[in-house]
Amino acid sequence: MSAAAIAPPPAAVEVVALSKRYAAGTPAAVDQIDLRIASGSYCCLLGPSGCGKSTTLRMIAGHESVTSGDILLDNRNITNLPAAARGTAMMFQSFALFPHLSALDNVAFSLKMKGVGKAERQKRARDLLERVAMGHLAERKPGELSGGQQQRVALARALITEPRVLLLDEPLSALDPFLRIQMRAELRRWQKELGLTFVHVTHSQEEAMALADTMVVMNHGVIEQVGSPHQVYNHPASEFVARFMGGHNVFDTPAGPIAVRNDHMRIARGDADGGLAATVTDVEYQGTYVLLGLALQDAAPGRGSVSVLLGEAAFLASPHAPGDVVRLSWAEADARVLGPGAEPPAERVPVPAIDGSSLARDDLAALASMPL
Protein backbone atom coordinates (compact mmCIF):
# COMPACT_ATOMS: atom_id res chain seq x y z
CA MET A 1 0.00 0.00 0.00
CA SER A 2 1.39 3.42 -0.86
CA ALA A 3 1.65 6.24 1.64
CA ALA A 4 -0.76 8.21 -0.53
CA ALA A 5 -3.40 5.55 0.02
CA ILE A 6 -3.15 6.09 3.77
CA ALA A 7 -3.52 9.79 4.06
CA PRO A 8 -4.20 12.94 2.10
CA PRO A 9 -1.35 15.45 1.80
CA PRO A 10 0.03 16.63 5.14
CA ALA A 11 -0.99 19.97 6.52
CA ALA A 12 0.93 22.84 7.99
CA VAL A 13 -0.13 23.78 11.50
CA GLU A 14 -0.17 27.35 12.65
CA VAL A 15 -0.99 28.72 16.06
CA VAL A 16 -1.57 32.43 16.44
CA ALA A 17 -1.43 34.20 19.82
CA LEU A 18 -2.65 30.98 21.41
CA SER A 19 -3.34 31.12 25.15
CA LYS A 20 -4.76 28.84 27.79
CA ARG A 21 -5.63 29.94 31.32
CA TYR A 22 -7.15 27.09 33.31
CA ALA A 23 -8.58 29.35 36.01
CA ALA A 24 -9.00 33.11 36.42
CA GLY A 25 -6.23 34.63 38.50
CA THR A 26 -3.72 31.84 37.76
CA PRO A 27 -0.77 32.26 35.39
CA ALA A 28 -1.47 31.29 31.78
CA ALA A 29 -0.43 27.67 31.09
CA VAL A 30 0.19 28.78 27.48
CA ASP A 31 0.76 32.48 26.94
CA GLN A 32 0.06 33.94 23.48
CA ILE A 33 2.35 31.66 21.53
CA ASP A 34 2.90 31.95 17.80
CA LEU A 35 4.23 28.97 15.88
CA ARG A 36 4.20 27.63 12.35
CA ILE A 37 4.93 23.94 11.79
CA ALA A 38 5.90 23.13 8.22
CA SER A 39 3.85 20.63 6.28
CA GLY A 40 5.36 17.14 6.33
CA SER A 41 7.84 17.95 9.09
CA TYR A 42 8.57 16.33 12.44
CA CYS A 43 8.12 18.90 15.19
CA CYS A 44 8.95 18.26 18.84
CA LEU A 45 7.51 20.42 21.60
CA LEU A 46 10.05 20.24 24.37
CA GLY A 47 10.39 21.66 27.85
CA PRO A 48 10.38 20.92 31.56
CA SER A 49 7.33 19.64 33.39
CA GLY A 50 4.58 22.24 33.53
CA CYS A 51 5.92 24.40 30.66
CA GLY A 52 2.66 24.07 28.71
CA LYS A 53 3.68 21.66 25.96
CA SER A 54 0.87 19.12 26.58
CA THR A 55 -1.70 21.90 26.89
CA THR A 56 -0.54 23.24 23.51
CA LEU A 57 -0.85 19.79 21.93
CA ARG A 58 -4.27 19.18 23.48
CA MET A 59 -5.52 22.52 22.15
CA ILE A 60 -4.33 21.60 18.66
CA ALA A 61 -6.08 18.22 19.04
CA GLY A 62 -9.32 19.82 20.21
CA HIS A 63 -9.16 18.03 23.56
CA GLU A 64 -8.74 21.29 25.45
CA SER A 65 -10.59 24.55 24.89
CA VAL A 66 -8.68 27.65 23.85
CA THR A 67 -8.78 30.75 26.05
CA SER A 68 -7.77 33.01 23.16
CA GLY A 69 -5.97 32.83 19.86
CA ASP A 70 -6.36 30.66 16.79
CA ILE A 71 -5.25 27.28 15.43
CA LEU A 72 -5.03 26.81 11.69
CA LEU A 73 -4.49 23.74 9.58
CA ASP A 74 -3.45 24.73 6.05
CA ASN A 75 -4.97 28.16 6.63
CA ARG A 76 -8.29 26.62 7.73
CA ASN A 77 -9.26 27.91 11.16
CA ILE A 78 -9.97 24.80 13.24
CA THR A 79 -10.05 26.51 16.64
CA ASN A 80 -13.70 25.70 17.24
CA LEU A 81 -14.04 22.41 15.43
CA PRO A 82 -14.64 19.21 17.39
CA ALA A 83 -11.59 16.95 17.63
CA ALA A 84 -12.93 14.46 15.08
CA ALA A 85 -13.46 17.13 12.42
CA ARG A 86 -10.01 18.71 12.56
CA GLY A 87 -7.90 16.42 10.42
CA THR A 88 -5.69 15.57 13.38
CA ALA A 89 -5.27 12.31 15.29
CA MET A 90 -3.69 11.77 18.67
CA MET A 91 -1.44 9.00 19.89
CA PHE A 92 -1.19 8.85 23.68
CA GLN A 93 1.52 7.94 26.15
CA SER A 94 -0.25 4.82 27.38
CA PHE A 95 -1.42 4.00 23.82
CA ALA A 96 -5.00 3.90 25.26
CA LEU A 97 -5.84 0.63 23.50
CA PHE A 98 -9.05 -1.16 24.48
CA PRO A 99 -7.85 -4.23 26.40
CA HIS A 100 -10.80 -6.44 25.47
CA LEU A 101 -10.50 -5.83 21.72
CA SER A 102 -8.08 -7.48 19.29
CA ALA A 103 -5.44 -5.34 17.58
CA LEU A 104 -7.61 -5.44 14.45
CA ASP A 105 -10.75 -4.28 16.26
CA ASN A 106 -8.78 -1.58 18.09
CA VAL A 107 -7.58 -0.21 14.76
CA ALA A 108 -11.02 -0.53 13.14
CA PHE A 109 -12.84 1.03 16.11
CA SER A 110 -13.18 4.60 14.87
CA LEU A 111 -14.46 3.38 11.47
CA LYS A 112 -17.10 1.36 13.34
CA MET A 113 -18.12 4.55 15.14
CA LYS A 114 -18.43 6.24 11.75
CA GLY A 115 -20.74 3.48 10.56
CA VAL A 116 -18.31 1.93 8.04
CA GLY A 117 -19.37 -1.67 7.22
CA LYS A 118 -17.53 -4.55 8.85
CA ALA A 119 -15.81 -5.91 5.74
CA GLU A 120 -14.56 -2.48 4.68
CA ARG A 121 -13.31 -1.44 8.13
CA GLN A 122 -11.56 -4.76 8.72
CA LYS A 123 -9.87 -4.54 5.35
CA ARG A 124 -8.61 -1.04 6.03
CA ALA A 125 -7.50 -1.97 9.55
CA ARG A 126 -5.69 -5.07 8.26
CA ASP A 127 -3.93 -3.01 5.57
CA LEU A 128 -2.70 -0.59 8.20
CA LEU A 129 -1.56 -3.34 10.54
CA GLU A 130 0.38 -4.84 7.61
CA ARG A 131 1.88 -1.46 7.02
CA VAL A 132 3.27 -1.30 10.55
CA ALA A 133 4.44 -4.95 10.37
CA MET A 134 1.71 -6.15 12.74
CA GLY A 135 -0.50 -8.07 10.28
CA HIS A 136 0.48 -11.43 11.74
CA LEU A 137 -0.62 -10.36 15.24
CA ALA A 138 -3.93 -8.78 14.24
CA GLU A 139 -6.02 -11.14 16.38
CA ARG A 140 -4.01 -10.60 19.59
CA LYS A 141 -5.35 -8.49 22.43
CA PRO A 142 -3.14 -5.62 23.75
CA GLY A 143 -2.18 -7.63 26.85
CA GLU A 144 -0.65 -10.27 24.55
CA LEU A 145 1.57 -7.72 22.78
CA SER A 146 4.89 -6.16 23.77
CA GLY A 147 5.16 -2.42 24.40
CA GLY A 148 6.64 -1.80 20.96
CA GLN A 149 3.93 -3.89 19.28
CA GLN A 150 1.25 -1.98 21.19
CA GLN A 151 2.78 1.23 19.96
CA ARG A 152 2.49 0.07 16.37
CA VAL A 153 -1.16 -0.83 16.91
CA ALA A 154 -1.73 2.60 18.46
CA LEU A 155 -0.10 4.20 15.42
CA ALA A 156 -2.26 2.19 13.03
CA ARG A 157 -5.33 3.17 15.03
CA ALA A 158 -4.41 6.84 14.83
CA LEU A 159 -3.75 6.62 11.08
CA ILE A 160 -7.04 4.93 10.19
CA THR A 161 -8.84 8.27 10.36
CA GLU A 162 -6.51 9.49 7.61
CA PRO A 163 -5.22 12.43 9.66
CA ARG A 164 -3.22 15.19 8.06
CA VAL A 165 -1.38 15.79 11.31
CA LEU A 166 -0.45 13.20 13.92
CA LEU A 167 -0.17 14.50 17.47
CA LEU A 168 1.92 12.39 19.84
CA ASP A 169 1.87 12.98 23.60
CA GLU A 170 5.01 11.46 25.17
CA PRO A 171 4.52 8.36 22.98
CA LEU A 172 7.72 6.65 24.10
CA SER A 173 7.70 7.23 27.83
CA ALA A 174 5.85 4.00 28.66
CA LEU A 175 8.65 1.96 27.03
CA ASP A 176 11.84 0.71 28.62
CA PRO A 177 15.00 2.63 27.62
CA PHE A 178 16.20 0.10 25.04
CA LEU A 179 12.83 -0.16 23.30
CA ARG A 180 12.41 3.60 23.48
CA ILE A 181 15.45 4.11 21.28
CA GLN A 182 14.30 1.43 18.86
CA MET A 183 10.77 2.80 18.63
CA ARG A 184 11.98 6.34 18.24
CA ALA A 185 13.82 5.27 15.10
CA GLU A 186 10.60 3.62 13.90
CA LEU A 187 8.56 6.77 14.55
CA ARG A 188 11.01 8.79 12.52
CA ARG A 189 10.93 6.25 9.69
CA TRP A 190 7.13 6.15 9.66
CA GLN A 191 6.90 9.91 9.60
CA LYS A 192 9.21 10.12 6.60
CA GLU A 193 7.49 7.22 4.81
CA LEU A 194 4.00 8.53 5.40
CA GLY A 195 5.06 12.10 4.73
CA LEU A 196 2.70 13.31 7.47
CA THR A 197 3.19 16.25 9.81
CA PHE A 198 4.03 14.91 13.28
CA VAL A 199 3.83 17.05 16.41
CA HIS A 200 5.43 15.19 19.30
CA VAL A 201 5.53 16.32 22.93
CA THR A 202 8.48 15.20 25.00
CA HIS A 203 10.41 16.33 28.04
CA SER A 204 13.52 14.54 26.73
CA GLN A 205 16.12 16.66 24.96
CA GLU A 206 17.75 13.56 23.57
CA GLU A 207 14.49 12.29 22.09
CA ALA A 208 13.71 15.66 20.52
CA MET A 209 17.23 15.96 19.07
CA ALA A 210 16.98 12.47 17.57
CA LEU A 211 13.56 12.98 16.01
CA ALA A 212 12.85 16.57 15.18
CA ASP A 213 13.22 18.60 12.05
CA THR A 214 12.08 21.48 14.23
CA MET A 215 12.40 21.75 18.00
CA VAL A 216 10.22 24.13 19.95
CA VAL A 217 11.65 24.76 23.42
CA MET A 218 9.03 26.02 25.88
CA ASN A 219 9.28 27.43 29.41
CA HIS A 220 6.54 28.89 31.61
CA GLY A 221 3.98 28.84 28.83
CA VAL A 222 6.08 30.73 26.28
CA ILE A 223 8.39 29.66 23.47
CA GLU A 224 12.07 30.19 24.25
CA GLN A 225 13.46 29.02 20.92
CA VAL A 226 12.43 27.38 17.64
CA GLY A 227 14.99 25.77 15.36
CA SER A 228 16.56 22.61 14.05
CA PRO A 229 18.29 20.44 16.67
CA HIS A 230 21.60 21.66 15.27
CA GLN A 231 20.61 25.33 15.56
CA VAL A 232 19.23 24.96 19.08
CA TYR A 233 22.19 22.94 20.33
CA ASN A 234 24.83 25.08 18.71
CA HIS A 235 23.17 28.46 19.19
CA PRO A 236 21.05 28.33 22.34
CA ALA A 237 19.06 31.55 22.50
CA SER A 238 19.07 31.94 26.27
CA GLU A 239 20.59 30.59 29.45
CA PHE A 240 17.42 28.58 30.00
CA VAL A 241 17.82 26.80 26.63
CA ALA A 242 21.56 26.22 27.15
CA ARG A 243 20.98 24.68 30.57
CA PHE A 244 17.87 22.76 29.58
CA MET A 245 19.53 21.22 26.52
CA GLY A 246 22.47 20.17 28.68
CA GLY A 247 26.04 19.71 27.49
CA HIS A 248 26.75 23.44 27.95
CA ASN A 249 28.51 25.57 30.52
CA VAL A 250 27.30 29.09 31.21
CA PHE A 251 29.87 31.73 32.15
CA ASP A 252 29.24 35.31 33.24
CA THR A 253 31.33 37.74 31.22
CA PRO A 254 31.38 41.55 31.10
CA ALA A 255 29.43 41.26 27.83
CA GLY A 256 26.75 39.14 29.51
CA PRO A 257 26.34 35.39 29.91
CA ILE A 258 27.85 33.07 27.33
CA ALA A 259 27.45 29.33 26.72
CA VAL A 260 30.26 26.98 25.73
CA ARG A 261 29.62 23.33 24.86
CA ASN A 262 31.36 21.05 27.33
CA ASP A 263 33.07 19.16 24.50
CA HIS A 264 34.50 22.48 23.27
CA MET A 265 36.17 23.30 26.58
CA ARG A 266 39.95 23.36 26.80
CA ILE A 267 41.52 22.01 29.94
CA ALA A 268 45.14 22.65 30.96
CA ARG A 269 47.27 21.90 34.01
CA GLY A 270 46.82 24.14 37.02
CA ASP A 271 50.19 25.90 36.50
CA ALA A 272 49.33 26.94 32.90
CA ASP A 273 48.77 30.60 32.01
CA GLY A 274 45.34 32.11 31.46
CA GLY A 275 41.94 30.55 31.73
CA LEU A 276 39.77 30.03 34.79
CA ALA A 277 41.04 28.06 37.76
CA ALA A 278 38.85 25.08 38.67
CA THR A 279 39.04 21.95 40.79
CA VAL A 280 38.00 18.57 39.44
CA THR A 281 35.16 17.17 41.59
CA ASP A 282 33.99 14.12 39.59
CA VAL A 283 35.32 11.86 36.88
CA GLU A 284 32.68 9.82 35.09
CA TYR A 285 33.79 7.23 32.58
CA GLN A 286 31.18 6.94 29.81
CA GLY A 287 32.98 4.72 27.30
CA THR A 288 33.61 6.91 24.27
CA TYR A 289 33.84 9.96 26.51
CA VAL A 290 34.91 10.88 30.01
CA LEU A 291 32.83 13.56 31.75
CA LEU A 292 34.62 15.74 34.27
CA GLY A 293 32.70 17.71 36.86
CA LEU A 294 34.53 20.81 38.09
CA ALA A 295 34.07 23.66 40.56
CA LEU A 296 35.24 27.10 39.43
CA GLN A 297 37.41 28.79 42.04
CA ASP A 298 36.02 32.31 41.52
CA ALA A 299 32.35 32.21 40.69
CA ALA A 300 29.17 33.78 42.02
CA PRO A 301 27.11 31.50 44.28
CA GLY A 302 25.25 28.85 42.29
CA ARG A 303 27.30 29.47 39.12
CA GLY A 304 30.46 27.58 39.91
CA SER A 305 29.65 24.10 38.51
CA VAL A 306 30.97 23.28 35.08
CA SER A 307 31.65 20.14 33.08
CA VAL A 308 34.18 19.10 30.47
CA LEU A 309 33.63 16.23 28.07
CA LEU A 310 36.84 14.64 26.84
CA GLY A 311 37.33 11.90 24.31
CA GLU A 312 38.51 8.70 25.98
CA ALA A 313 41.91 8.86 24.23
CA ALA A 314 42.47 12.51 25.22
CA PHE A 315 41.59 11.71 28.82
CA LEU A 316 43.90 8.69 28.93
CA ALA A 317 46.74 10.76 27.42
CA SER A 318 46.34 13.32 30.20
CA PRO A 319 44.19 11.91 33.01
CA HIS A 320 42.55 13.95 35.75
CA ALA A 321 41.43 12.89 39.19
CA PRO A 322 39.14 14.51 41.78
CA GLY A 323 41.03 17.25 43.62
CA ASP A 324 43.21 18.19 40.64
CA VAL A 325 43.47 21.92 40.02
CA VAL A 326 43.22 22.82 36.32
CA ARG A 327 42.68 25.87 34.13
CA LEU A 328 39.73 26.05 31.76
CA SER A 329 39.43 28.07 28.57
CA TRP A 330 37.68 28.03 25.19
CA ALA A 331 38.15 29.41 21.70
CA GLU A 332 36.27 32.66 21.16
CA ALA A 333 34.48 31.10 18.20
CA ASP A 334 32.98 28.48 20.52
CA ALA A 335 31.40 31.03 22.89
CA ARG A 336 27.70 31.78 22.27
CA VAL A 337 26.36 35.03 23.64
CA LEU A 338 23.05 34.31 25.37
CA GLY A 339 20.01 36.51 25.10
CA PRO A 340 17.75 37.34 28.04
CA GLY A 341 15.19 34.65 27.15
CA ALA A 342 11.51 34.95 26.43
CA GLU A 343 9.49 37.37 28.52
CA PRO A 344 5.80 36.89 29.25
CA PRO A 345 4.14 38.76 26.38
CA ALA A 346 2.22 41.99 26.86
CA GLU A 347 -1.50 41.79 26.16
CA ARG A 348 -1.99 41.73 22.42
CA VAL A 349 -4.67 43.19 20.26
CA PRO A 350 -6.74 40.21 19.03
CA VAL A 351 -5.65 39.01 15.59
CA PRO A 352 -8.41 39.35 13.00
CA ALA A 353 -10.05 36.03 12.14
CA ILE A 354 -8.48 34.46 9.07
CA ASP A 355 -11.66 32.92 7.69
CA GLY A 356 -14.28 34.27 10.02
CA SER A 357 -14.54 31.22 12.23
CA SER A 358 -13.01 33.02 15.21
CA LEU A 359 -16.02 35.26 15.09
CA ALA A 360 -18.15 32.19 14.81
CA ARG A 361 -16.68 30.95 18.09
CA ASP A 362 -17.97 34.02 19.92
CA ASP A 363 -21.29 33.76 18.13
CA LEU A 364 -21.55 30.10 19.12
CA ALA A 365 -20.72 30.94 22.73
CA ALA A 366 -23.42 33.61 22.69
CA LEU A 367 -25.92 31.23 21.12
CA ALA A 368 -25.06 28.49 23.61
CA SER A 369 -25.80 30.79 26.52
CA MET A 370 -29.21 31.86 25.13
CA PRO A 371 -32.27 30.23 26.66
CA LEU A 372 -34.09 28.01 24.16
Ligand SMILES: Nc1ncnc2c1ncn2[C@@H]1O[C@H](COP(=O)(O)OP(=O)(O)OP(=O)(O)O)[C@@H](O)[C@H]1O
Ligand atom coordinates in the same frame (compact mmCIF):
# COMPACT_ATOMS: atom_id res chain seq x y z
N1 LIG B 1 -6.62 20.40 33.64
C1 LIG B 1 -5.87 21.33 34.25
N2 LIG B 1 -6.38 22.15 35.18
C2 LIG B 1 -5.63 23.11 35.77
N3 LIG B 1 -4.33 23.32 35.50
C3 LIG B 1 -3.75 22.51 34.60
C4 LIG B 1 -4.48 21.48 33.91
N4 LIG B 1 -3.64 20.85 33.06
C5 LIG B 1 -2.45 21.47 33.20
N5 LIG B 1 -2.51 22.46 34.10
C6 LIG B 1 -1.42 23.37 34.49
O1 LIG B 1 -0.96 24.05 33.34
C7 LIG B 1 0.45 24.13 33.30
C8 LIG B 1 0.99 23.48 32.05
O2 LIG B 1 0.68 22.09 32.10
P1 LIG B 1 1.02 21.09 30.90
O3 LIG B 1 0.43 19.76 31.25
O4 LIG B 1 0.64 21.70 29.62
O5 LIG B 1 2.59 21.06 31.02
P2 LIG B 1 3.63 20.05 30.40
O6 LIG B 1 4.75 20.89 29.96
O7 LIG B 1 2.99 19.19 29.40
O8 LIG B 1 4.05 19.21 31.68
P3 LIG B 1 4.29 17.63 31.85
O9 LIG B 1 5.54 17.31 31.11
O10 LIG B 1 4.46 17.50 33.35
O11 LIG B 1 3.07 16.96 31.34
C9 LIG B 1 0.94 23.50 34.60
O12 LIG B 1 1.15 24.51 35.53
C10 LIG B 1 -0.21 22.61 35.00
O13 LIG B 1 -0.25 22.46 36.40
